[in-house]
Amino acid sequence: xxxxxxxxxxxxxxxxxxxxxxxxxxxxxxxxxxxxxxxxxxxxxxxxxxxxxxxxxxxxxxxxxxxxxxxxxxxxxxxxxxxxxxxxxxxxxxxxxxxxxxxxxxxxxxxxxxxxxxxxxxxxxxxxxxxxxxxxxxxx
Amino acid sequence: xxxxxxxxxxxxxxxxxxxxxxxxxxxxxxxxxxxxxxxxxxxxxxxxxxxxxxxxxxxxxxxxxxxxxxxxxxxxxxxxxxxxxxxxxxxxxxxxxxxxxxxxxxxxxxxxxxxxxxxxx
Numbered sequence: 001x002x003x004x005x006x007x008x009x010x011x012x013x014x015x016x017x018x019x020x021x022x023x024x025x026x027x028x029x030x031x032x033x034x035x036x037x038x039x040x041x042x043x044x045x046x047x048x049x050x051x052x053x054x055x056x057x058x059x060x061x062x063x064x065x066x067x068x069x070x071x072x073x074x075x076x077x078x079x080x081x082x083x084x085x086x087x088x089x090x091x092x093x094x095x096x097x098x099x100x101x102x103x104x105x106x107x108x109x110x111x112x113x114x115x116x117x118x119x120x121x122x123x124x125x126x127x128x129x130x131x132x133x134x135x136x137x138x139x140x
Numbered sequence: 141x142x143x144x145x146x147x148x149x150x151x152x153x154x155x156x157x158x159x160x161x162x163x164x165x166x167x168x169x170x171x172x173x174x175x176x177x178x179x180x181x182x183x184x185x186x187x188x189x190x191x192x193x194x195x196x197x198x199x200x201x202x203x204x205x206x207x208x209x210x211x212x213x214x215x216x217x218x219x220x221x222x223x224x225x226x227x228x229x230x231x232x233x234x235x236x237x238x239x240x241x242x243x244x245x246x247x248x249x250x251x252x253x254x255x256x257x258x259x260x261x
Contacts, residue, residue: 002160006167013171020174049175051168064168067175116173119226123167126237130163133244134156138251 180212
C-alpha cells in the first residue's frame with residue numbers, strides 16, 4: 001500500500017500552492033511600489049507548475065504525479081506609466097512607473113490557491129483515516 | 141482439511157490494494173489541479189480487479205503498468221491543457237475512500253469469522 005506516496009503527492013501540491021501564495025502576497029504588497037525608471041520597477045511574479053511523474057519499478061511506477069515548481073517568472077506585461085510630475089520619484093518627463101500587478105487577478109488567484117491547498121489538506125486527512133482503519137484490521 | 145486463507149477472505153484484499161492505488165491516482169489529479177498541461181487519469185477499477193484476480197494472489201497484479209490507466213474526458217476542457225475538474229475528482233476520491241472502508245469492513249468481518257472457526261466457537 002502506497003500511502004506514503006499519496007502523502008508526498010498531497011504535500012508537494014501544498015508546498016507548490018504555498019509558493020503561489022507567496023508570489024501573490026509579494027505582488028499585492030508591491031502593487032503600488034512606484035519607480036522612476038522602467039528597469040527598477042517591480043514586475044508581477046508567477047510560479048510555473050509542472051507535473052513530476054513518479055519514477056520507479058513495478059508497483060511504484062504505476063501512477064501518481066507530484067507537483068513541481070519549475071520556476072518563478074516575471075510577467076512581461078507592460079508597466080503602468082503615469083504622469084505625476086509632483087511625485088518624488090518622477091523622471092525628467094514627469095513620468096512614474098507602477099508595477100504591472102493586476103490586483104483583481106491576484107485576488108482571484110489567491111482564492112484559487114487557497115482552495116487548492118485546502119483540497120489537498122482534505123486528501124491528507126482522508127488518507128490518514130484510511131491508513132488508521134487499515135491498522136485496526138482484525139481488531140475486536 | 142485446512143482453510144485456504146486467501147480463498148477464505150475472497151476478493152477484498154485485492155480490492156483494498158486497488159483502492160489504495162486508485163487513491164494515489166486521484167490524489168495526484170487533485171494535486172495537479174493547477175498544473176498546465178496535466179491530464180487527469182483514472183484506472184478502470186473493474187478491469188483491474190479482474191486482472192488482479194487472474195494473476196493470482198501473490199504480489200500486486202498491477203504489472204500492466206501505465207496501460208491500465210485511462211485519461212479522463214473533461215466536461216469543460218481548459219485552455220491550458222489541464223483536464224482536472226476538482227468537483228469530479230473530489231467526488232471520485234470520496235467515493236473511493238468509502239469503498240475502501242467498505243472492503244475493509246468486509247475483510248474485518250471475514251477475519252472475525254475465521255478467528256471464531258479456529259477457536260472452535
